[in-house]
Every structure is written in C-alpha cells, then in structure tokens.
Amino acid sequence: MAAKVAGSTIKDDVHIFNCFFYSDLMEKVKNNDLHSLKKWGSKIDIFKKKYLVIPVNESYHWFLMIVFNVDQCIARSECDRVPHIYMLDSMGGKRSHCQKSLAKYIAHEAQSKHGVPESDFLAPRRSSPKVPMQNNGSDCGLYLIHFVEIFLKDPQRCQNLLDAKYCDNEGWETKRIRMKRKELKRIIKNLQV
Numbered sequence: 001m002a003a004k005v006a007g008s009t010i011k012d013d014v015h016i017f018n019c020f021f022y023s024d025l026m027e028k029v030k031n032n033d034l035h036s037l038k039k040w041g042s043k044i045d046i047f048k049k050k051y052l053v054i055p056v057n058e059s060y061h062w063f064l065m066i067v068f069n070v071d072q073c074i075a076r077s078e079c080d081r082v083p084h085i086y087m088l089d090s091m092g093g094k095r096s097h098c099q100k101s102l103a104k105y106i107a108h109e110a111q112s113k114h115g116v117p118e119s120d121f122l123a124p125r126r127s128s129p130k131v132p133m134q135n136n137g138s139d140c141g142l143y144l145i146h147f148v149e150i151f152l153k154d155p156q157r158c159q160n161l162l163d164a165k166y167c168d169n170e171g172w173e174t175k176r177i178r179m180k181r182k183e184l185k186r187i188i189k190n191l192q193v
Contacts, residue, residue: 010051015049017054017055019056021040022058023057025105034105034108037105041113047071047073050071051066051067051069051070052067052070053151056098061093062141062143063087063089064089064144064147065085065086065087065102066158067085067102067106068159070083073116074110074114074121083106083123084124085102085103085126086127086128086162088144088162090133090143090147091140093128094128095128096126103124129162129163130166131162132146142177142181145184146172150172
C-alpha cells in the first residue's frame with residue numbers, strides 16, 4: 001500500500017524502519033549500548049532524509065512514531081523547519097520514554113556519523129498529538145497503517161493535522177479506517193491470484 005500511496009517526490013525523503021528496530025532500540029538504550037545500533041544506519045544516513053517512520057509494537061499494541069525534519073538536527077543553516085518526533089497512538093498513550101529513546105538514537109547517529117557534538121545537535125521536539133482513537137482493543141494495526149497512508153500522501157498536511165489543537169476526524173479521513181480491514185483483505189486476496 002505504501003508504494004501505491006507514496007509519490008516519487010517523497011520516497012527519497014523518507015526512511016521507514018522495520019518493526020524490529022524499536023525493540024532493538026529500547027534494549028540498547030536500557031543497556032546504554034547505543035553503539036550496537038549502528039547496523040540500523042549502516043546503509044543509510046538518516047540525516048539525508050527529511051522524515052523517519054517507525055512502526056512500533058509494544059505489549060501487543062501497535063503505534064507509530066514519525067520524525068519530521070530529521071535533517072535539521074545537524075544542519076548549520078537557519079531554517080523554519082524544526083525537527084519533531086510525533087507519537088501517534090490510537091489508544092491515547094503519551095509514551096514519552098519511546099520518544100526520548102528515539103531522540104537519543106538520533107543524537108548518537110549525529111555524533112558517530114557526522115561528529116556533531118551534543119552542544120551543536122538540535123534535539124527534536126517531542127509530542128503526542130491528538131489523533132483518531134480506536135474504540136476497541138484490536139484495531140491498533142489498522143490505525144497505524146492508516147496514519148502511515150495519510151503521512152505518505154501529504155507529509156505537510158499530516159504535520160498540520162498533528163499540530164492541531166484538536167483531532168480533525170474529517171482531515172484524518174477516519175471513515176476510511178472502518179473500511180481498512182476489507183481493503184486489506186481484498187489486497188491480500190488479489191496477491192494470491
């Protein structure tokens with residue numbers, strides 16, 4: 001679905017980590033062993049991207065972190081684009097420990113790959129914005145997929161939704177979430193043919 005949604009103008013600006021990154025990140029942060037995370041950045045320089053997308057499964061619950069303007073963490077130029085980690089949780093969790101760990105990883109990458117000292121590193125802002133909420137205990141994965149689709153279609157529009165003081169259900173196209181299970185079933189069925 002992501003390939004269908006993302007246009008050529010955005011795909012070069014985005015790095016999507018796989019879902020195993022987060023569990024490895026949390027383990028390494030807990031053990032104060034960020035150096036062991038170098039394999040995750042061995043084939044990519046995250047600072048050549050504008051966006052990082054991190055799908056997370058923690059305690060059988062899916063949620064999403066998106067980093068906007070990660071390239072500005074090490075930029076020396078004046079710019080109105082500020083790095084920001086957004087936590088999108090359809091159960092309303094703040095999960096500040098997740099955002100803090102991700103910020104540590106980004107700072108470590110800046111220092112180890114680019115020699116940027118902590119004093120010159122522009123740490124990302126962190127927030128848990130108001131997003132559409134699931135009304136059961138089983139749709140978190142569908143919400144994660146939907147959030148990623150909204151982001152990939154138009155990152156600036158997505159950031160505007162994330163920065164809003166309230167959850168704009170129409171802007172988030174929440175009616176589509178109810179149809180997501182059927183849509184995924186159809187896609188999987190078509191892959192079998």
